[in-house]
Amino acid sequence: MSLISFCLLDLVLYTYGVISAPRIPSHIEGIALPLDFMVGIPLGFYLLVVRPRRLTLLSVMPVIWLGYALSALALGAPDAGILPALLSALIPVELAIAARECLKIARTFKTAKAKSPDPMVWFRETMLYLVRKDAAASMTAAELSVWHYALLSWRKKPYALPSEREFSYHNAGGYMNMILGLALAFPVEIVAVHLLVSQWSVPAAIVITALSAYAAVWLMGDARARILRPIVVGKGSVRLECGIQMEVVIPVSNIEMVALSDNELGPIEESDRLNYGTFYHPDAWLVTKSPVEVRTLLGAKRVRAIGVSVDDPKALAAAIKEATE
Known part of the structure; x- marks a missing residue:
């Protein structure tokens, strides 16, 4: 079931439960409504949405609390019916789930940090665990990285291996x-x-x-x-980056040419280009033989030409030419 379909179904169930509450005996509604809203619907959300998509269990908690709020609204008080008992039983379960998921998130972050010195990688891998969607993970990672770079990066040096040219x-x-x-x-x-x-x-x-x-x-x-995050030419690959906005690693065997102007690009469609030049005026285009996957703020895109602005474009072109020979 899609998320939109489940939300529409929930909206119908919530509306029916709130409207019908005054017409049902309080001793019945005080038991049935909290069980439906705080147990039944969250369980359905887990089985139909969370589990098939391998989402984090943390995503179930807002559904439980929404059910509690609507139950209190429909029953007229936050302590009506079995709400206090049900809440007392669910809170320890939620705390256990939160502790378990937080440990998983911490391990994911620690593993990503051990693999790469790039904060963008740390945050993206962590967010991928939480949301399982590349576009959403990339956008959230970019936001988190902005704060990291702005506040916590002032004593850091550009990351590159000793054998790589920056x-x-x-x-x-x-x-x-x-x-x-x-x-x-x-x-x-x-x-x-x-x-x-x-x-x-x-x-x-x-x-x-x-x-x-x-x-x-x-x-x-x-x-x-x-x-x-400089542009790096290493053994066997070139890493292009543009702040937090773009990154791609291209094998040198897949590089066709480096064009230093738009006129040198040749017959490459606009849909096969990504322009990350300063103010959209790149002074170097890296053209590949086959499309490569570029990570952007909105997710991954496959293109053949990537435009960037470089402090020394001729030196970059020479280094890439040397690496491909």
């Missing part, structure tokens, strides 16, 4: 100059806009200020990621 790209196209300019303007802009908007609405001013602060953290995190 090529920076954070200064290409004036990106870092733009970030520095925004860093100088943001504090003044945030304070000025907050004071201006607060004259009409304090809550709106707080929301705008919070969003502005979040945008500042996001830009700072992406800028740090661009420094710490």
